[in-house]
Amino acid sequence: MLMPDPDQKILDRRADIVEALRRIVPGNGVIAERAGMSVYECDGLTAYRQMPLVVVLPETVEQVSDVLRYCTAEGLKVVPRGAGTSLSGGALPLADGVVLGMSRFDRIHNIDYANRCITAGPGVTNLALTKAVEGAGFYYAPDPSSQIACTIGGNVAENSGGVHCLKYGLTTNNLLGLQMVLMDGTVVRLGGSHLDAGGYDLLGVVTGSEGLLGVVTEVTVRILPRPPAARALLIGFPTAVAAGTCVGRIMASGIVPAGMEMMDRPAIHAAEAFCHPGYPLDVEALLIVELDGPVEEVDELVGRVEAIATATGASLVRASRDEAERMAFWAGRKAAFPAVGRIAPDYYCMDGTIPRGRLPEVLEGIAELSKKYGLACANVFHAGDGNLHPLVLYDANALGQLERAEAFGSDILRLCVAVGGVLTGEHGVGVEKRDLMPEMFSDVDLGIQLRLKSAFDPLGLLNPGKVFPLLHACAEMGRVHVHGGATRFPELPRF
Amino acid sequence: MATTLHTPANVAELADLLRQASATGQTASVTGGGTKAALGRPVVPDLDIHLDAFAGVVSFEPEEMVLVAGAATRMARIEALLAEANQMLAFEPPDWATMWGAPARRATLGGTVACNLSGSRRIKAGAARDHLLGLDGVTGAGEVFKAGGRVVKNVTGYDLCKLFAGSFGTLAVATRLVLRTVPRPEVAETLVFASADDASGIDLLGQAAASPMEPSGLAHLPAGIGGMRLARTLVRLEGTPVSVAARVASLGRLGKLIQRLDGPGAAPLWADLGTGALVAEGGGDLWRLSLPPSGGAGAAAQIAAAIPGARHVFDWAGGLIWLAVPAAAPGYATVMQAASIRAAVGDHGGGHATLVRASAEVRGTVAPFAPEDAGLALLAARVKQAFDPSAVLEPGRMVAGR
Ligand SMILES: Cc1cc2nc3c(=O)[nH]c(=O)nc-3n(C[C@H](O)[C@H](O)[C@H](O)COP(=O)(O)OP(=O)(O)OC[C@H]3O[C@@H](n4cnc5c(N)ncnc54)[C@H](O)[C@@H]3O)c2cc1C
Numbered sequence: 001m002l003m004p005d006p007d008q009k010i011l012d013r014r015a016d017i018v019e020a021l022r023r024i025v026p027g028n029g030v031i032a033e034r035a036g037m038s039v040y041e042c043d044g045l046t047a048y049r050q051m052p053l054v055v056v057l058p059e060t061v062e063q064v065s066d067v068l069r070y071c072t073a074e075g076l077k078v079v080p081r082g083a084g085t086s087l088s089g090g091a092l093p094l095a096d097g098v099v100l101g102m103s104r105f106d107r108i109h110n111i112d113y114a115n116r117c118i119t120a121g122p123g124v125t126n127l128a129l130t131k132a133v134e135g136a137g138f139y140y141a142p143d144p145s146s147q148i149a150c151t152i153g154g155n156v157a158e159n160s161g162g163v164h165c166l167k168y169g170l171t172t173n174n175l176l177g178l179q180m181v182l183m184d185g186t187v188v189r190l191g192g193s194h195l196d197a198g199g200y201d202l203l204g205v206v207t208g209s210e211g212l213l214g215v216v217t218e219v220t221v222r223i224l225p226r227p228p229a230a231r232a233l234l235i236g237f238p239t240a241v242a243a244g245t246c247v248g249r250i251m252a253s254g255i256v257p258a259g260m261e262m263m264d265r266p267a268i269h270a271a272e273a274f275c276h277p278g279y280p281l282d283v284e285a286l287l288i289v290e291l292d293g294p295v296e297e298v299d300e301l302v303g304r305v306e307a308i309a310t311a312t313g314a315s316l317v318r319a320s321r322d323e324a325e326r327m328a329f330w331a332g333r334k335a336a337f338p339a340v341g342r343i344a345p346d347y348y349c350m351d352g353t354i355p356r357g358r359l360p361e362v363l364e365g366i367a368e369l370s371k372k373y374g375l376a377c378a379n380v381f382h383a384g385d386g387n388l389h390p391l392v393l394y395d396a397n398a399l400g401q402l403e404r405a406e407a408f409g410s411d412i413l414r415l416c417v418a419v420g421g422v423l424t425g426e427h428g429v430g431v432e433k434r435d436l437m438p439e440m441f442s443d444v445d446l447g448i449q450l451r452l453k454s455a456f457d458p459l460g461l462l463n464p465g466k467v468f469p470l471l472h473a474c475a476e477m478g479r480v481h482v483h484g485g486a487t488r489f490p491e492l493p494r495f
Numbered sequence: 496m497a498t499t500l501h502t503p504a505n506v507a508e509l510a511d512l513l514r515q516a517s518a519t520g521q522t523a524s525v526t527g528g529g530t531k532a533a534l535g536r537p538v539v540p541d542l543d544i545h546l547d548a549f550a551g552v553v554s555f556e557p558e559e560m561v562l563v564a565g566a567a568t569r570m571a572r573i574e575a576l577l578a579e580a581n582q583m584l585a586f587e588p589p590d591w592a593t594m595w596g597a598p599a600r601r602a603t604l605g606g607t608v609a610c611n612l613s614g615s616r617r618i619k620a621g622a623a624r625d626h627l628l629g630l631d632g633v634t635g636a637g638e639v640f641k642a643g644g645r646v647v648k649n650v651t652g653y654d655l656c657k658l659f660a661g662s663f664g665t666l667a668v669a670t671r672l673v674l675r676t677v678p679r680p681e682v683a684e685t686l687v688f689a690s691a692d693d694a695s696g697i698d699l700l701g702q703a704a705a706s707p708m709e710p711s712g713l714a715h716l717p718a719g720i721g722g723m724r725l726a727r728t729l730v731r732l733e734g735t736p737v738s739v740a741a742r743v744a745s746l747g748r749l750g751k752l753i754q755r756l757d758g759p760g761a762a763p764l765w766a767d768l769g770t771g772a773l774v775a776e777g778g779g780d781l782w783r784l785s786l787p788p789s790g791g792a793g794a795a796a797q798i799a800a801a802i803p804g805a806r807h808v809f810d811w812a813g814g815l816i817w818l819a820v821p822a823a824a825p826g827y828a829t830v831m832q833a834a835s836i837r838a839a840v841g842d843h844g845g846g847h848a849t850l851v852r853a854s855a856e857v858r859g860t861v862a863p864f865a866p867e868d869a870g871l872a873l874l875a876a877r878v879k880q881a882f883d884p885s886a887v888l889e890p891g892r893m894v895a896g897r
Contacts, residue, residue: 114701114789115814115844137707159650172654173625186870193787194814196611196622197661198847198865199893200875204624204657208650225707248558254581254678254735294708294745297738353646355559387648425648433651440651445640448882449653455877467652 052093069185082154088430122153141168159208236283236316243285260384274339277332344393352416387425514637527603530592566605587614589769611661614769635883680733683758771817790843
């Protein structure tokens with residue numbers, strides 16, 4: 001991985017820097033010894049590791065502001081960090097950079113049921129937001145499968161999604177306001193607990209900016225009343241084309257499922273072998289469609305989806321009759337990643353989005369690439385919004401397979417772009433897809449994005465080396481590699 | 496110097512025009528349908544660039560639910576095309592032209608998105624910002640660029656689409672936009688409740704919003720609005736007949752139900768809520784306030800006490816106030832009016848107040864867009880510079896000197 005060259009002059013001043021930071025964040029908020037820092041040496045993209053210069057864990061906005069002002073004065077790079085679950089290396093440290101961990105901003109400040117929103121520190125986990133309001137019948141809709149670990153600050157930085165985003169929108173559609181600190185120490189507020197911006201929609205731009213524009217110190221998001229009922233359907237198809245057609249027809253009929261997930265044959269078989277959810281093994285594609293809302297509506301829509309599925313040639317249609325059955329339908333899908341981890345020593349997770357209708361041809365293209373590279377691939381798919389997670393299977397111990405897996409992965413993303421899709425649907429560009437950006441954007445496009453970056457961070461000190469291709473970057477980059485099922489977050493479900 | 500009219504035939508000509516303007520220090524305004532020329536601070540640009548050449552639907556794929564159209568495509572044309580496929584734009588784009596007395600059905604896609612418009616369905620479905628998937632455009636410096644893509648789930652690079660939506664033509668000129676479309680709901684029903692006053696009406700709306708019944712419109716019309724003697728509170732439900740019936744049964748018990756309107760029956764009312772027509776038609780200066788819903792009634796009461804003759808309606812469960820105030824003499828009186836309106840928003844949870852209709856003198860005196868605090872203003876100025884380094888695109892339209 002090619003990162004900006006560490007600045008020796010900064011490395012030489014390390015002791016002074018640590019001391020200065022200790023003055024700003026007293027107590028045990030500065031971690032400078034190797035053992036303590038090693039926790040921070042990578043994020044969810046574990047193939048890449050780098051010891052930071054030092055880790056700072058501020059507790060107050062003033063401390064964040066002072067740290068950033070100090071770093072600007074000293075020309076120090078800063079890498080913001082939440083829980084470190086990024087799958088694209090967004091929180092990968094720099095040898096000459098300060099990791100600014102936001103884990104101590106873990107308090108919920110205000111629950112405002114009258115305005116149906118919640119204000120919290122960026123270090124609060126995604127699930128903790130829902131936990132805080134579920135007693136009153138509310139929840140926070142975007143649900144990345146890492147939700148027990150990932151922070152709302154990280155969600156804002158990555159514009160994270162989850163199964164429910166098909167119906168309820170991504171982070172960006174649920175965010176009302178935030179407070180953030182710019183690299184020069186300025187504290188700004190964007191939005192609040194009202195809708196839309198009075199001036200430029202900077203809130204929208206900061207969302208998904210991967211920690212390159214500012215450090216988020218407070219977040220206000222909408223909460224939604226929990227729907228009274230939810231049911232799921234398990235639908236098997238003899239061909240992936242039929243499954244794709246069914247997805248299109250469901251969407252076009254006006255039904256917006258709370259979730260619509262697809263698995264291909266290798267993924268189905270891996271899941272069934274792993275946790276025996278009762279998936280059919282004689283189908284080429286499996287759909288799980290969840291509907292939520294008032295009971296009457298859910299029952300009606302279940303009937304409509306059944307009819308559409310049957311008319312599109314489904315070989316199996318089962319609707320959940322109770323909560324246990326609904327959970328059982330989901331169990332295999334939720335275990336798809338670890339299940340795939342069982343059938344191959346390593347897998348590499350991709351995250352492209354394509355126009356829904358191009359699914360059959362993209363699956364065919366992936367199958368051809370699979371032959372070309374001599375590596376198997378299992379596909380799981382947020383089908384409703386076209387977000388594909390191909391899992392490339394390989395063995396890192398076999399000579400050349402890692403490189404082949406990476407080349408295969410890059411070709412899949414190129415294919416996504418070629419059919420009118422994009423490089424990343426929810427995992428972010430980070431360092432992983434940084435050098436593929438020219439596949440989608442011209443030099444002019446990237447130049448404009450870089451100027452926007454400079455508007456927030458003129459010296460380019462905030463999270464450098466991410467998102468934008470380095471001038472002399474090599475073509476092939478590292479990815480999400482999982483060896484022997486040993487992921488960095490084994491306890492988290494993966495969608 | 497008089498404004499000169501330009502109608503570039505293609506993107507290259509448009510880029511040339513902007514490059515030249517950048518080089519010679521000229522300013523330019525961009526006109527789609529010309530319906531919103533009186534929005535924002537009055538500016539007299541050197542060039543008026545008409546986007547007529549960028550009209551027309553490029554593609555509409557009902558199965559993908561994606562529409563690609565030129566910036567100057569009329570909204571009326573788009574709505575008709577989508578309706579043929581039984582689809583629509585979910586954010587319920589209002590036709591603001593009529594608020595200035597301009598002819599209806601002339602607004603364009605580019606203008607609608609650049610102003611980040613939305614109607615009553617905003618609370619459930621989002622605003623224009625939430626439905627713009629991608630765009631091709633030209634910066635103030637004359638650079639041809641693209642942003643976003645054609646798919647909903649996309650985190651590749653910065654979300655410049657959000658920035659374009661709500662930039663009022665001051666950052667870049669979009670030539671082609673990509674929007675997501677959605678199927679039309681099969682039926683809609685509007686429940687009309689009698690409410691004693693603003694506070695109890697908004698309280699009812701809050702209960703509906705906190706229910707899992709997914710209302711797609713939550714408005715309150717004080718007594719006297721729309722020629723009605725009594726205050727009315729509106730709850731709109733959309734979906735399949737079975738679902739709407741179930742939800743009507745559930746929410747119908749929230750208050751004193753006096754009427755049920757079907758989709759077509761209530762459509763004109765919701766359209767008028769989108770444009771503020773219910774208060775705008777009585778004349779005067781027109782404001783649009785966005786604030787936390789629970790602050791709506793209090794803010795409106797504070798304004799009513801400070802400005803005799805003020806009229807208001809609420810949308811977005813109380814979070815949107817359309818406010819008409821008697822036009823005061825430009826100068827001290829209007830500045831004081833604006834200050835008391837903005838103070839009311841500030842005192843009731845914060846948000847912003849935009850002066851959408853007033854004479855040019857008033858718009859030149861009172862900041863039509865909510866003033867930003869110093870840090871934010873500096874940041875916004877730098878963002879403007881990033882897209883439009885020579886300040887070609889309507890400098891001063893949103894904020895004086897920017
Ligand atoms: C098992 C697993 C499953 C996952 N499933 C999903 C999924 O379903 N959907 C999905 O979208 N993602 C998923 N992810 C990816 C990841 O969880 C999300 O990107 C998440 O939002 C990252 O949050 P974090 O707190 O871990 O942030 P980090 O990984 O610490 O940081 C991510 C980025 O955000 C920046 N950042 C963090 N905090 C701040 C802050 N306060 N201010 C400014 N910048 C900040 C960092 O600099 C970095 O660029 C998954 C990851 C794992 C490991």
